[in-house]
Amino acid sequence: MANCVVFHTQIASVMEVLANAAVAEICKLVDDDYAVLQLEITQSQKENRGLRRKLQLLELKVARDRAERTMRERVVSSVKILDQYREMARGHLTGGQRSFVKPVRDNTWRHDQPITVDEGSGTSTQHMVIESADTEAAGPGGSSLVKQERTEGDPQQIRNIQTGVAAGVAPPVATKDLTSSPQPRAKCNITENSGTMNEVLKSETDTETLIVTQRLLNTGSVLRSDPEGLGPLGCPPAPGSEYLLYGNLSPRTVHSQRDSCDALETGNDPSCSYTTEIEPGNISLGLETQNDLSRGNLNQYSSSVYTEVCLDKKGGVIVVDEVTVKVEGDAPPTWNVDCHLGDRHSQGRDLLDYRGSLGTNLNVATHSPLHAFRDRDPVSTTMGPSDSHSSILFDQVLNSKGQKAKAQAVGATSDNSNEKQFLCVFCNKGFSCLQKLEIHKRVHTGIKPFSCTQCHMRFAHSSSLKRHQRVHTGEKPYSCTQCHMRFAQASNLKIHLKVHMRERPIACMDCGKRFSDRCYLMIHQQKNHSTL
DNA sequence: CTGGGGAAGGGGCCC
């Protein structure tokens, strides 16, 4: 019995030992599996983090591209807007070439009518206020004020754009327009923020408000800066400014300035954008006109300033780049033909071309009315360095200091050969050299450096100007050998020669009338011999 | 409606 008890005790001990060993084994297995699982989880988490980072990078890249693209587009539109203001001022100064029916009081812009320019990339809210004293208040040097209120932001990121000629600073181009304006014409300070790329992304919800309030004078309207001649932050205007020169450097030349921060140095920063996005509700382009249009007082505004800017042929909305100018009411198209300065039809065609271009690429600022407006600048008579300079500066605005060529080169796509490494930022068309690209971009920018001295026609190509001048000289160097017809253009002679060679092989079986093409015969038969 | 002429836009090529 005692042995039996001892035996059971031993068995129990063995069982316990075995159980402990089994538990230990199980625990070891669990620990191992747990470690493996932990390792796998950790690796998965690392992979997730990596993928998340990649995703963020991709999103950042996309946002950067979008911001850069938007910047370019808005720079164009903003430049055009500024150009428009210059034109407005100039138009009031050169009223002899444009019909101004509107009384003086109606040409006054309200101070409280803002233009909101959402720069999209800014980090602060800024206001540009264009003010002008009344004729009486300003005296013979009646002027308008363009100033900007900046509410926040790093002073290091401010750039001032000064349009016009600062007091005491000689205008770059002395023109006859100045005769009507004894004072320096325009001076416009635009303080602009630039930020980092992150700021661009962040500031998509931020607003930068560019409030432009200008009271236009019927005569002698002069844009000037704030009386102190200081920028919004007290930065004195730099006469040697170079920013935002665009188009023709007439007295309405945009002088710009860079303050000490040299904001254009931010060229590497895509957020360094001078973009404008005019909110229809705050748009001041029309200012009172817009309201008056809705009231049906359009006839009072034969001023090309208003009609050209505000009116679409359909009387609805003009879309210039991303700037939407809403015109309320059934405003009829009132492009003042008299304002076209003797241009028989090409300017109107510019508008058509512009619309057609927009039809294919809404982001292309092609021959916009504003450009057409500028292009009718009767001041410049020949191409001057200012024009090329302005083109360069336009590119500076567009691509921020030397980034243009880089962008063009970087933007090369597979469908462009190495021979055409210079790509147009507007249409992506490739050119073999930079000069050709620069010339081509006039199609989009509307820059026409070549002006006829006999009329006010302007051309983007020197050859076009030379060809045009035959209109004035009456020279017709191309003569037909078959008749006595003479032509100023060889292409027209070539077309004419077809008259002598043209055959009309298509004959109507009913009446015998012959046509040069089958489609003419079909139309003819449908109209005259249709049995239906 | 059709065709002809005038004129301009714009790109390619050459020097």
Add this chain to the structure above:
DNA sequence: TGGGCCCCTTCCCCA
């Protein structure tokens, strides 16, 4: 690289 020429295309006007 810049200017000039050539060419094609397109639009407008007119008969």
